[in-house]
Amino acid sequence: MNIAVIGAGAVGLFLAASFKRPGQDVVLVTKRAEQAALLADRGIGVTGKIKAEKNVQTQVGIGTKRFDLIVCAVKSYDVASIVAIGQSLAHDETRWLFVQNGMGHLKEIADLTGKVAVGVLEYGLFKEGDTVVEVRGLGSLKIAPFKRMTEQDITVIGDAADGQVLHIQTFPDHNPILEEKLIANACINPLTAITGERNGAFIKQQGYMAAMKSVFDEAVAVLGRNNDEALWHYVVAVCKKTANNESSMLVDYQQGRKLELDAILGYLIHLGEKKQIDTPRLLLLYQLLNRGETK
Ligand SMILES: NC(=O)C1=CN([C@@H]2O[C@H](COP(=O)(O)OP(=O)(O)OC[C@H]3O[C@@H](n4cnc5c(N)ncnc54)[C@H](OP(=O)(O)O)[C@@H]3O)[C@@H](O)[C@H]2O)C=CC1
Ligand SMILES: CC(C)(CO)C(=O)C(=O)O
Structure with missing residues (x-):
C-alpha cells in the first residue's frame, strides 16, 4: 500500500512515522521546500513517551503520484483547499482519512467522491522544529467510516499502522x-x-x-x-x-x-x-x- 500524509505538523509527522513500515511507502506532503529537504536529510524523529526514527519520502505540494491511502493532517480551516485539489492524488479505490479536531470540516469532506473515514486523535503531540515531534500524552487514534467506507476498508487502515508507535481503535459510526x-x-x-x-x-x-x-x-x-x-x-x-x-x-x-x-x-x-x-x-x-x- 502506498500512503500520502498531507501536512507535516505535529500530527502529520507522527502519523507519517506511524504508517511507515517495511514494504509500505509513505510520502509526507509538505507546504515548504525547506521542510521537505530537512525531512529527506534527517527523517522523522519521534521523542517523548514514544520513541521512533523513520525515513519517509517527501513531496512539496500535490504532485502527480496517486495513493491507496491519503491521510489529511492539516488544520480544519485548510481542509477545503486540500479537498479542492486532492482528488488528483486519488484513484477510484483510494481511502481518505481526515484527523482534524472539531466537526467544522465535515461539510467540506462531504464533497469528496472517494471513500472517506474520519478519525480523532487523543495523543498530545508537540512539534519541535521541522522534523521532530514529541509525544507528550498517550491515547488512541479512533477511526470510523464517514462515506463509502466498508468495515473492511476501516480494518485495512487500522492494520496499516506500526503498532509500536500508534494505537488505532475502529468504530462503526463516526458521530x-x-x-x-x-x-x-x-x-x-x-x-x-x-x-x-x-x-x-x-x-x-x-x-x-x-x-x-x-x-x-x-x-x-x-x-x-x-x-x-x-x-x-x-x-x-x-x-x-x-x-x-x-x-x-x-x-x-x-x-x-x-x-x-x-x-x-x-x-x-x-x-x-x-x-x-x-x-x-x-x-x-x-x-x-x-x-x-x-x-
Ligand atoms: N497537536 C496535537 O496534539 C493534536 C492536534 N489535533 C488536530 O490535528 C490537526 C493538525 O494539527 P497539528 O498537526 O497540531 O497542526 P500543525 O499546524 O502543526 O500542522 C498542520 C500542517 O499542515 C501544513 N499544511 C497546511 N496546508 C497545507 C497544504 N496545502 N499542503 C501541505 N501542507 C499543508 C502546515 O504547513 P505550514 O506550517 O508550513 O503552514 C502544517 O505543517 C488539527 O485539526 C488539530 O486540531 C488533534 C489531536 C492532537
Ligand atoms: C487531545 C488534545 C486535547 C491534546 O492537547 C488535543 O486534541 C489538542 O491539543 O488539540
Missing part, C-alpha cells in the same frame, strides 16, 4: 467519537489558550476545573447530551492523559497562528443558534480568542 472529542476540545483548548496552562492544570486546580465544567454543561446542552456523566469523565481522562501537553490551540495562540475556533466553538455556537439554545460562555471564549481572523 459519537467526533462529538466526544469536540466536547473535549471545546472544554480544554480555549481555556488552555487563554490561561497559558498545560492540559493537566484543569484537573489539578479546582477553579479551573469548575470553569471547564461550566463550558462542558453548555456544550453538552447544544448536542442534547445533558447529564452524560460518562462524557464528563472522558473530558477529565483526556486532560489526565495529556496533562503535560500544551493544547494545539495554546501553541497556535502563542505563535500568533490562526486558531481552529470555527471548527470547535463556532460549530457549537452555530448549532446552538439553530436549536435556540443560548451559549454565552462559548461565545465569550470565542470573542476572547478571536483576533480578527474569523467571522
